[in-house]
Amino acid sequence: MALKRLAVWAAQPYQKDRLFDPASPLNRDNCLEPFHALKARLSAAGWECRTQDAYKAPGIVPDAVLFSDLPSVPLSSALGNWAGKTRNFLILNECEVIRPDNWDLRNHEGFEAIFTWSPRLVDGRKYFKLNFSMTFPAPDAAPTAERTGFCVMIAGNKKRPHPLELYSEREETIRWFEREHPGEFDLYGAGWDRKTFGGPRLVRALNRIGPLTRLLAERFPSYRGTVKEKRPVLAQYRFSICYENAREIPGYITEKIFDSFFAGCVPVYWGAPDILSHVPKACFIDRREFATHEDLYAYMKNMSEEEYAARRQAIRAYLESPQAREFSGAFFAETVAKAVFI
Numbered sequence: 001m002a003l004k005r006l007a008v009w010a011a012q013p014y015q016k017d018r019l020f021d022p023a024s025p026l027n028r029d030n031c032l033e034p035f036h037a038l039k040a041r042l043s044a045a046g047w048e049c050r051t052q053d054a055y056k057a058p059g060i061v062p063d064a065v066l067f068s069d070l071p072s073v074p075l076s077s078a079l080g081n082w083a084g085k086t087r088n089f090l091i092l093n094e095c096e097v098i099r100p101d102n103w104d105l106r107n108h109e110g111f112e113a114i115f116t117w118s119p120r121l122v123d124g125r126k127y128f129k130l131n132f133s134m135t136f137p138a139p140d141a142a143p144t145a146e147r148t149g150f151c152v153m154i155a156g157n158k159k160r161p162h163p164l165e166l167y168s169e170r171e172e173t174i175r176w177f178e179r180e181h182p183g184e185f186d187l188y189g190a191g192w193d194r195k196t197f198g199g200p201r202l203v204r205a206l207n208r209i210g211p212l213t214r215l216l217a218e219r220f221p222s223y224r225g226t227v228k229e230k231r232p233v234l235a236q237y238r239f240s241i242c243y244e245n246a247r248e249i250p251g252y253i254t255e256k257i258f259d260s261f262f263a264g265c266v267p268v269y270w271g272a273p274d275i276l277s278h279v280p281k282a283c284f285i286d287r288r289e290f291a292t293h294e295d296l297y298a299y300m301k302n303m304s305e306e307e308y309a310a311r312r313q314a315i316r317a318y319l320e321s322p323q324a325r326e327f328s329g330a331f332f333a334e335t336v337a338k339a340v341f342i
Contacts, residue, residue: 003046003047003048004046004047004048004063004064005047005048005049005050005055005060005062005063005064006047006048006050006062006064006065006066007050007051007052007054007062007064007065007066007086008035008038008049008050008051008066009051009052009065009066009068010051010052010068014026014051015052015053016051016053016054017050017051017054018051019035019051020032020035020039020049020050020051028228028230029135029229029230029231029259030134030135030137031134031135033135033329034135034329034332034333036329037329037330037332038332038333038336038337040333041333041337042337042340045337045341047340052065056080061081061082061085061086062086063086063087064086064087064088064089064340065079065082065086065087065088066089066090066091066336066340067088067089067090067091067111068093069090069091069092069093069094069099069102070090070099070101070102070107075088075109075110075111076110087112088110088111088112089111089112089114089336089339090108090113090114090115091114091115091116092114092115092116092117092118092121093132095245095246095249095252096246097160097162097164097165097245097249098160098245098246108126111126112126113126113127113128113339114126114127114128115127115128115129115130115335115336116128116129116130117130117131117132117252117253118250118251118252119250119251120250120251128335128339129326130332130335130336131253131278131326131327131331132253132255132327133327133329133332134255134258134327134328134329135328135329136262136324136327136328136329137231144238144308144309147235147236147237147238147265148236149186149237149238150184150237150238150239150300151177151186151237151238151240151241151268152186152187152188152233152234152236152237152239152265153174153185153186153187153188153189153241154188154189154227154233154234154240154259155170155241155243156189156190156191157189157190157191157192157194157196158191158196158245159196160198161198161199164246164247164248165245165246166243166244166245166246166247166270166271167245169243169247170243172293173241173243173293174220174222176293177222177293178220178221178222180293180297181297182221182222186224186237187220187222187224188223188225188226188227188233189226189227190226192217192220192223193214193220193223194207194210194213194214194217195212195213195215195216195217195218196213197213230263231259231262231263232263233263234259234262234263235263235264237265238265238266238308239265239266239267239300240259240260240263240265240266240267240268241267241268242256242257242260242267242268242269242270242271242284243256243269243270243271244270247270247271247272248273249271249272250272250273251274252271253271253272253275253279253327254271256271257271257275257279257284258327260284261283261315261318261319262319264312264315264316266284266285266308266311266312267283267284267285268285268296268300269284269285269286269287270286270287270288278326279318280314280318282310282311282314283311283314283315283318284311285299285300
């Protein structure tokens with residue numbers, strides 16, 4: 001039987017098959033494991049799976065191409081001389097707040113199957129359910145007493161002019177803790193020591209001028225720098241602030257709440273309106289239930305050790321359940337491979 005090939009369309013840093021290299025520095029927190037699992041699943045079925053440059057350079061036309069979010073140019077332009085010769089698949093990762101072009105149905109023409117977390121699109125014919133996927137390590141079981149920090153946030157400093165964005169809510173939470181309880185909150189992530197320019201593309205281009213962004217940066221006293229891996233940092237804290245990039249978008253549940261779960265840290269979550277359809281209520285604190293930061297803080301501060309332990313146990317039970325498996329790398333590989341094999 002002739003060898004079949006799947007090209008995974010990757011951004012430049014992930015090319016040369018770095019997308020599939022577990023030892024790559026790009027594989028922070030083993031975030032690329034779903035693609036490693038996909039490569040292994042396809043290999044077992046007699047398929048080769050590589051990044052697109054591995055086929056473009058020698059002039060090989062693969063049987064299928066998998067895109068993670070829409071390419072920045074029309075599909076036919078991205079494919080070049082592959083256009084009309086390959087089966088094309090698409091994973092919709094980013095929501096409309098970040099990538100509005102992902103959700104313009106006209107852009108979906110030319111794709112045989114599209115994988116999405118959005119229940120609004122899933123029909124079992126062209127659109128197939130696929131959640132954000134990640135590695136499921138054994139959850140951290142360190143005693144609560146070893147958690148010397150109270151609350152933490154790990155997130156990038158971003159801005160987006162959209163009515164559903166939660167970037168501004170993250171910043172409000174940061175500023176509240178810095179003002180009211182500065183010794184009980186730490187901030188990590190990229191960009192908090194730089195000014196982020198938003199708006200038109202010409203203005204956003206100023207973000208490339210490092211000295212200017214640092215000079216004009218606001219000061220965040222809680223900022224502790226970037227992290228190489230999230231889990232060891234989160235494991236030092238009792239609670240973490242886990243706001244999605246956007247709110248009120250059904251199915252949009254990213255790695256943020258799971259990062260906290262894997263570290264045995266109880267998350268304060270805000271994002272998908274249907275979160276309870278995917279994650280049990282006992283596993284997290286629902287930010288929507290608190291009218292003010294004062295109310296939220298009081299609840300966190302007064303939580304008994306018994307309740308805290310029960311929440312951590314609920315997290316461990318959930319991560320071992322079939323319900324959580326739908327967010328795993330194994331499920332990702334099975335779902336994509338099934339469509340490719342048809």
